[in-house]
Amino acid sequence: MKRLLLLTFLLISLLNAKATSTTALSSGDWNEPALWSNGVPGCFDTIIIPASIQIDVTSTIDLNACPDSMIIFLYGRIEFQNGKKLKLPCNSDIMVFPGGSMGVGSGGGSSTYVEMCSTQYWNASSGDLAGPILLCDGGCPPSQLPIELVSFTADMRSNERVVDLHWVTKSEIDNDYFTVERSADGISWEALYNVDGAGNSSYTIHYSDTDNLPLYGVSYYRLKQTDFNGDFSYSPIVSVQDENINEISLYPNPVIQGGSIVIYLPESFNNVIDLNIYSADGKVVATESFDVVNNNQIIYNVPSHVAAGTYMIKIADENFRIIVQ
Template identity: 30%
Template sequence: MSRFLIVSFISLLHLTLLGQTTTQNGQWTTNGTWIGGSYPGTLTVNAGDDDLDLNNQTISIDHYVIVGASDDRIDMNFANSNSTGSLTIEDNDTLIVYGDWVFANKSMDLNIGSNSVVIVLGDASFSNKIDIATSGTLVVSGNFNKSGSQGSYSGGGAVYAGSYSGSADSFIPGDTGTGGDQQQTIDDLSDDGFTEIEVFVDDEGSTPLPVELIYFNVNANDNIELMWATASEINNDHFVIQRSEDGITFYEIGKIGGNGDSNETISYTFTDRSPTAPVHYYRLKQVDFDGQFEYLEVKRVATGIKENAIQIKVFPTVVKNAILNYSSNQPIVIREIALVSLSGGEAYDLQGRVERTNALSYSIDVSGIQKGFYLIKITTAENQNMSSRIIIE
């Protein structure tokens, strides 16, 4: 079953990503710039190599960041010509590095937050002065090396590595291979319930991770615009777009096809043209080809509809049992109600098919109407017009 990265492979680590994420693929070049707020400024490195000569700086990873790719490995060599300089890396989200991670001649702090993860698909080598504080997770597919006796390791987060060398055994609590609480091997990932992470690491990052949600935004203009993107997908059949007036009870208003398996960033959009309440809540439901599904984060948006305006809700948007429903927030008189085919323009007068179910709710028998895409149009006695797209199956 797919996972999302607020819900994604990180959820397999029992972590939850916070906020919007942005991918960055291998911009460790001269004047390479982190995008999406992942790094506040420009990284200037020596031309012709991948060393980052950073003195007295803090790099904050506040979004989902990928460095390199499975077929374009990039080593992150943090060098420092100034022996008095220092570097702090604050990982508050997710960092994946396709290559080695080397920190040489640097007084450095690496802080991995409780809802955060770093995956290094290569070796990680830390010099004397490294201080690591992690309540999250650090995964190193190759060798984890610590030189010298300086530096410290604090926090309750674990390190998973292919092997350990140098002073790493004494640096990280727990002995290699003995199942220590914080010093683990890659094979322990599946034992701890992180099987898909272990497969990802064993395949050197070439196997796509489960669906990774980069962002999900909802904006109110003339209509309600929903926008989201994924960094990778596995077995992703489609997304169901759901809406709610109270943030508790959700119903389907649309469906967007997924892209199966992908390792590329893919963007999606959906427009809700018929908001019915001053405030709406939106949720994505991701569905696999085998029917398994997962719900994503909920977004709240003010629609611009006035509190006391007449509001009419038509549901469900996909009619499978020949019964269509509509309800209103106050007693109304419907002057006209019709169904118009979006493929051929054929129209059906539904007025005679309406049956009251209670003071504010009605049902409409649409049996005998050909399957297809339709626009239902409603005009009240107060000359308020509304329309909503539905599908009859």
């Protein structure tokens, strides 16, 4: 079995290098087309499995004959059933984020494995695979930051809903500024603020700032580093968990048409809840139910037929005003 590269996870801009991407919209079987934004993953695809979503492999997925590489961004979980396998073409990569994992639901042992270019990179006898970790047949090329980043950390203060962000550079070349970005799912990002860089330096520099309004549940952070000429690249991703959820909240708002909303729920919610979206004239335009047992975070994919406008979304017995753009 080839090496597992245990690294501080480097998120690199590979999405644009692939022909298409398909994102898991809910938990379920890999081969169910309705679970995916662009159908069941196939050759050339970039595959995204968001946090809180589990994809079950109930039959062997054999894509080894595809003529080009593939990549999986795993924020949630891939779970293999009864000795099934995942086979990807040469030069593919599987990038497991913090909180992401791969493992066995039933059966397993050495008969359950992940293979790229006909070489095993993981099998179930090794136990669950938990992020951050990279399985690299395509090389998992390093970040192209024009800075030498020593560390980037995010820490939730004790008894406060404030996140302290700290990063250290050892050297910088033409570094104009950093942008601190935040995400609820590690996929869609928003810019929080900019911090001036040092331009050029060959000595250690410490930077720090805070997020005074972190998201409920998990918040992901990364640095976008921008040169004087406008070129940019990204740092490793870090995350924090806010366990003290005492009210329902939604993010983001506004949301783009056909986009996703992350809904955070207090621990007291431990059953099935209903979600309804109402138009300005009081008509129900979308409805869905969620089983939230042992889960205080759900991802709701706004149906594409919900046009741009202002709506009321009702979750359990609470109402929220949302804007679809």
